[in-house]
Amino acid sequence: MPSQMEHAMETMMFTFHRFARDKGYLTKEDLKVLMAKEFPGFLENQKDTLALDKIMKDLDQCRDGRVGFQKFFSLIAGLTIACNDYFVVHIKQKGKK
Secondary structure (H helix, E strand, O other), X not given: OOOHHHHHHHHHHHHHHHHHHHHOXXXXXXHHHHHHHHOHXXXXXXXXXXXXXXXXXXXXXXXXXXXXXXXHHHHHHHHXXXXXXXXXXXXXXXXXX
């Protein structure tokens, strides 16, 4: 039986490949669909209408319109770090009340 961490890793891999299909990489459109389905609150709450374009530009350093698994994972890591930072701030604020 996989641990929670192993299950999380498996979920990340399967999610990437589900949206990348047989290509093995995400296009901007693939990334947009993935973000809309897997992170609906992220795009809905964006004040910057160009957020997805900026994310794609940051991830696609080769400028070939492709985002491989490593870059996809760096996006997920960055989002996770931001969520953790937000979570930690809220825990500290609750402790002060």
